[in-house]
Amino acid sequence: MNNIKTIDPSDITQQELHTYLLSAIAPRPICFASTVDKKGNVNLSPFSFFNVFSSNPPMMIFSPARSGKNNSLKHTHENIKEIPEVVINIVNYDMVEQMSLTSTSYEKGVNEFVKSGLTPIPSKKIKPPRVKETPVSFECTVSKIIELGNGPGAGNLILAKVELIHVNTKYLNNKGCLDTTLLDLVGRMGENWYIRATKESLFEIAKPVKSKGIGVDKLPNSIKESTVLTGNNLGRLANLKKLPNASEIKNILN
Template identity: 55%
Template structure:
């Protein structure tokens, strides 16, 4: 057994806020970015990114983000000042094509400076709220502000802005062919991590995990011992295997019949004089099949691996 990596445990108040912050935002990552467009009472537009952001319910549709008090002087962000004057915001979603301009818009320009202009974005008039949306954003949510909750009074304290979506805009090409929902490949979203790091949700960094609430999986505790305790199968492998419903498990006949699949037959023949090795090779094969997304077939091979000695006859 390899030595487990030790953990460092931290009480946040034992560190200076500037020391704690990199731990928190570095580990709570990646975070989506709310590119918030606001307006003050005299009509000056502001546009700033906020990665303390997420959605918190769909009915009613609630988004929330948090402009924190400036660490430098405990002053409040222009976005927050604007929201107190005009409690309306457009939350624009950033794709990879916008990331550098979005970052530029986070510059601490003086109050009243319009970051649409500084960062080169196009203002598109909103329909239900006063702040404009970003024409380049693949999705945008026109929101009314329901509540602002001060999370503290110190430098760096957050101010949770709870927003209700009243109208949303989705660029046609990001909508799934079914007409419901968003294609993540087309969205090409970015997200923020710690330091200067960002991630891009596209290409090989996207993967699917079947939702467990579609079926009542048997659970890891019900996996046969040779599967559960295998040092070849990973936690991800076990999680996927345990998501099978009991009635979908292959029957004993199906498992027996699977001996005649060419790769299984080959493995059984090659290692027929060494049952322990045969079992390991079958588990390796089952893992490979599982990682190709063939759950039923993986189960058959892995159940074969549990037999004392598998004969081809």
């Protein structure tokens, strides 16, 4: 295909590879991690190599990668080796600039809470403090560190088990659940780009868990070969339990 550029990771620089990966794998949620070292020094840093991987047990994983410039370890990584605990604070738009400031390469021992103006509050079960301004924070114990390499840019997977969850109640709906439309979360894109999950930018797609859609292969050729219907249109039609009629097709187009 003439419009496809194929790249072998071994043929480009580590920085170029980093840029391709982070631009393509996006948006990424942000782990705003607070940790302490054995002397009690607090560190607060953001990481977008992050996600939740299990609800039973409740496990999150993030990766403070080695520096691509000088191969140094992140202070977060060093702290967790000494005190295997971390608070994972979730980032929304109201705190994104202060969060970004904490990614500065300050000297070890510098408290990013002080630098950013964010407010530390005591955790209930672990030593690292929480961020008061966050909509949700997770007190976690670290069960394992998996070091993926020892060269520049190598990841270090931090497996964190959730021990307590703290939720600011202004982000709850009338059912007591977190309201996605209120959270105003942000995520990382490539380079200096971020994305903001405003209410206007959100959309819903019903999960096909209660019934089985007929599938695109069962749609008539006249529909599959349509020059009007898009791939999304076909996907929605194929999610129906039976062949769509003319009215259903019209509704999807509208």
